[in-house]
Amino acid sequence: MFPIRDHNPSGRTPYVTYALMAANIGVFLAYAGLFADQRALGQFFYDWALTPARLTSGEGIYTLVTSMFLHGGLLHLAGNMLFLFIFGDNMEDEMGHGGFLGFYLASGIGAALAQAVSAPFSQVPMVGASGAIAGVMGGYLLMFPRARVDVLIILVIIFRVLPVPAWLMLGVWFAIQLFSGVGADPDAGGVAYWAHSGGFFVGLLLTLPLWLRRGGPSYWRRTHGEPPHPEATYRWRPSRVPSAGRRRNR
Template sequence: MFPIRDHNPSGRTPYVTYILMAANIGIFLSYVGIMQDVRLINSFWMDWALIPARLDAGDGSYTLVTSMFLHGGWMHLAGNMLFLFIFGDNIEDELGHLGYLIFYIAAGIAAGWVQYASAPGSNIPTVGASGAIAGVMGAYLLLFPKAKVDILIIFIVFFRIFPIPAWIMLAMWFGFQFVGGLGSDPDAGGVAYWAHAGGFVAGLAFALPVWMKRGGPAFWSRTDGQPPHPEARYRVGASSIPKISRRRGPRGPWS
């Protein structure tokens, strides 16, 4: 289950979101050629990835920023860019181009510090824009809790697109990160659950002044949690998967 789009069009061109996407993709392409060389990629991670033990030693504070522009593979990159594309434009619309850029970097740094705090002596490198994008999602939850988000559910050969309120999808996502963090070993590598959860909370907190400036609870009362403009509408065609009719046959033992 993952989101594919929202019904919340932005009122201005999200230049910063596009630039961030281009930067992430361009940087990944610049080093993807060495990812099969263990020595070279490990050296690259040592220089630019967030390594908690290095921060613990008072070194590499710049990696709190550089690490959020690195990715560990094509699917890692594609997933993050999809989430940024869906939710980033609306937050940029609300914060303005410069304000959004500052917000994004601040959320990513906060996510990095939370990941560090979860295992300060770890030598496992952390990379990815997930923490900063989680901050964008936290802000989206606060400002547009009832905006519709289309999610794609895939189960073997069955797939279906469902529109659901943003707060359900985002709350479920945060819940998965929090529970995943409780059950994970930060020293074992894998998903940086605490960076995701920390970035989400930081983004929500950083967006609070904007929400309060618009009236806080009164803003929700005016908009009912919906975007302050007509929602986008999409037509979803019928599934191309053929339906198999169920025929009754003789009963008996089956091997």
């Protein structure tokens, strides 16, 4: 289940969201050549990724920030940028450019700390913007629980796009991260589930003051949990490529 877009247009150009996407892509391209040399890549990640054991010993504090601009591969980068593109613009619209940047970085740092606490002596480096983006998703859930999100459902050979409310898509995502984190060995590497869960929770908490300023529960009652502006509509345009009909033998 992959989100491909939401029906929640932003009212201003999300310059910070675009800048964060450009920074993540630019940093990845800068060290992409190291993937051909695992030894060099390992040293690079040791220097700039977040390793819980180093952080526990008081080293590499700066990696709380640098790690969120590194990715373990092209698909890792693409997935994170898709989520940031879908949900980031609306949170930037609500918080303002500077406020959103601070919110994003704080969510990423909180996510990294959550992963470090779950395995304080782990030697496995953690990379990725997932924790910071999880914070964006947590804030989005609080502000727009009933915004429509189009998700791509893939069941073996069946592909279908379905619009679902944000609370369902984001709630299922958070539940998967939480329960996967409980059953996973954080010292074994793989997906940083506790960073995802921690970032989501931190983002929700950091958005709480904004939600309360808008009226809290009364804001939800006024908007019914939907974006406070007309939603975007999309139409599937038919292809201009002519289709050939089946020939019939006479």
